[in-house]
Amino acid sequence: MIKVVLLTGSHPRHFYVANQLIGLGCVVGHVVEQREAFMPQPPNGLEEQDRLNFMRHFADRDQAEHVFFAGNDMINQTVPTLKVSMQSLNGQQTMDWIQSLHADLLISYGVHKLSEHLLAAGPRDAWNIHGGLSPWYRGNTTLxxxxxxxxxxxxxxxxxxxxxxxxxxxxxxxxxxxxxYGDGLHDVACKAVIQVAADLKKIVTTFELSEITYKKQKSAGKLYVSSDWQPQHLRVVYQLFNNDIVDHYLDGKLPKTEPSLINIFDKSFS
Structure with a gap:
C-alpha cells in the first residue's frame, strides 16, 4: 500500500478525510495546521438582510459539518502528528519532519500554500485535495x-x-x-468531502503510484480570490431561492449542463 504523509487543516471536514485515510493504515505522519475560527463574525456596515444571511450561512455550515462529520473534531492519534501554525507550516522543522518519514506520497487538504522548498523535501509525488471542480472553480469559496x-x-x-x-x-x-431533494448548499459541500474521501481511499488501495495517469487541465477556468466573495452574494442562495437550488435543479427548472469530469476508475480515461 502507498505510504502517505498528510498535511491538513484543523476543521471537522479536514479531520474527517484524515481519519478516513489513517484508518486504512497507510498514513505514516500527519501535519496539522491550526486554521482560523470556523464561525466568523459579520463585517461591520452590512445591510440587515445581508447581516442575517451571513449569520445564517455560517451557522448552517457549522451545523451541517457537525452532522456529517460527527466524531471528527479530533484527529486519530495512532500516527505521528506535528501541529503547526500558518507561519511555521513551511518552516525547517516541518521540512525535516516530513523528510524523515520516507513517505511515497504527500497529500494536502485545507492548508495554506506549500513552498517549493517544502515540496522538494517531501516525496516526489504530491497531491492536493481541492474543494471545487478544477479548472472551472479554482481558488477560494469554490463550493x-x-x-x-x-x-x-x-x-x-x-x-x-x-x-x-x-x-x-x-x-x-x-x-x-x-x-x-432537500440538499442545501452545505449538505452538498459536506457530501462532496465524504465522496472524495471514499474515492481517495479506493485510489490508494487500488493503484500503485506508477499506474496513476494524470490529465492536464485543458483550460484556465476561473481562479476565485477571497475578495470576489461578498456577503451580498448570499442573497441569491437564501433570499431568491431559500437554499433550495438543488430542488429546482432536480425538478428541471434550471439548465442541466454537465462538467467533463476525469474519473480515474473509468478506463476510457486511461
Missing part, C-alpha cells in the same frame, strides 16, 4: 460559486498534483456527490 451560478451539479472536489500555481496541477480524479 459556493456553483450554487451562485445555479449549477449545483458542478459542486465537487478535485484531486490534483501539487504545483507552484494554485489549483492548476494535472488532475488525478474529480469527485462529485449525488444530489438529493
Amino acid at each position: 459556493f460559486w456553483p450554487f451562485y451560478m445555479l449549477k449545483p451539479n458542478w459542486a465537487g472536489m478535485t484531486i490534483h498534483q501539487l504545483t507552484s500555481k494554485l489549483d492548476a496541477g494535472d488532475i488525478v480524479h474529480h469527485s462529485v456527490p449525488a444530489l438529493e
Whole structure:
C-alpha cells in the first residue's frame, strides 16, 4: 500500500478525510495546521438582510459539518502528528519532519500554500485535495460559486498534483456527490468531502503510484480570490431561492449542463 504523509487543516471536514485515510493504515505522519475560527463574525456596515444571511450561512455550515462529520473534531492519534501554525507550516522543522518519514506520497487538504522548498523535501509525488471542480472553480469559496451560478451539479472536489500555481496541477480524479431533494448548499459541500474521501481511499488501495495517469487541465477556468466573495452574494442562495437550488435543479427548472469530469476508475480515461 502507498505510504502517505498528510498535511491538513484543523476543521471537522479536514479531520474527517484524515481519519478516513489513517484508518486504512497507510498514513505514516500527519501535519496539522491550526486554521482560523470556523464561525466568523459579520463585517461591520452590512445591510440587515445581508447581516442575517451571513449569520445564517455560517451557522448552517457549522451545523451541517457537525452532522456529517460527527466524531471528527479530533484527529486519530495512532500516527505521528506535528501541529503547526500558518507561519511555521513551511518552516525547517516541518521540512525535516516530513523528510524523515520516507513517505511515497504527500497529500494536502485545507492548508495554506506549500513552498517549493517544502515540496522538494517531501516525496516526489504530491497531491492536493481541492474543494471545487478544477479548472472551472479554482481558488477560494469554490463550493459556493456553483450554487451562485445555479449549477449545483458542478459542486465537487478535485484531486490534483501539487504545483507552484494554485489549483492548476494535472488532475488525478474529480469527485462529485449525488444530489438529493432537500440538499442545501452545505449538505452538498459536506457530501462532496465524504465522496472524495471514499474515492481517495479506493485510489490508494487500488493503484500503485506508477499506474496513476494524470490529465492536464485543458483550460484556465476561473481562479476565485477571497475578495470576489461578498456577503451580498448570499442573497441569491437564501433570499431568491431559500437554499433550495438543488430542488429546482432536480425538478428541471434550471439548465442541466454537465462538467467533463476525469474519473480515474473509468478506463476510457486511461
